[in-house]
Amino acid sequence: IPLQRSPKLVFASAFPGRLGAIKIMLADKGQELKVVLVSMEEWQQGDLKATCVFGQMPKFEDGDLVLFQSNAILRHLGRNHGAYGKDSREASLIDMMNDGVEDLRSKYIKLIYQEYDTGKQAYLKDLPNSLCKFETFMAKTNSGFLVGKELSFADYNLFDLLLNHLVLCPKSLDNFPKLNDLVKKMSARPKVRALLDSEAFKKIPINGNGKQ
Incomplete structure (x- = not known):
């Protein structure tokens, strides 16, 4: 399934820990990514959580394909970007x-x-x-x-x-x-370095509780 021009990644600020690999990989591959940050207030209201298959973030949208579970997302990207081995x-x-x-x-x-x-x-x-x-x-x-x-x-x-x-x-x-x-x-x-040095990437905490 070819990736659309700008897949979307939705996550809540309390769950940043597993996003790095996804964002780094897409940046390195030159793939644009739309990032949507959900407030904890919105997440705790429960409506969005109810739409998540396992009640967890992140949520990845690629056209009409919606994926949850960060490793399923990584594997999807691996298949679509030639990053899943030669055989x-x-x-x-x-x-x-x-x-x-x-x-x-x-x-x-x-x-x-x-x-x-x-x-x-x-x-x-x-x-x-x-x-x-x-x-x-x-x-x-x-x-x-x-x-x-x-x-x-x-x-x-x-x-x-x-x-x-x-x-x-x-x-x-x-x-x-x-x-x-x-x-x-x-x-x-170069593209990984640019992402790591960007203010948008730096401002996302490593972990949701501030520990690092």
Whole structure:
């Protein structure tokens, strides 16, 4: 299904955490995106929430196709922008690595929203055990990306999450050269750099509760 000229992304200000990868990927691909920010007051009224399949944001509209769940959106974009591997084998590996990214994101979200004040040091102590899995896999492929020789939606997802961790702990990637190189390489892509430097992107909080 070809993407329309300007797909629309709707989200509430309390749920910014999973938007980064979507916005970064679309920017890098030169795809225009209309962003609609819903106030918490409107969200809490419940009418909009009732229209969401799982009662969650974000909501992505591409013509008459409406998607929820951020990873479904990423996969849709991957298919439409050639970022889902060169064949079914690579696609399966990309799915696997993206699931790994989501495992780490779930841990990160738990820290931010439930354990930030009491569990941050323990989280950072254990973080290398999660990051080394990606580092080892990338060392085997030795292409600079998670899978194959081209960027996939999983790379955008990992890049976004690594940026969050560099805010949480600036030294978190010091012992992971492959991951550090991925962040540098992605950050240097002109359209990605322009997005990251834009005021519109900067003003969106990393997390809805102000923790970072």
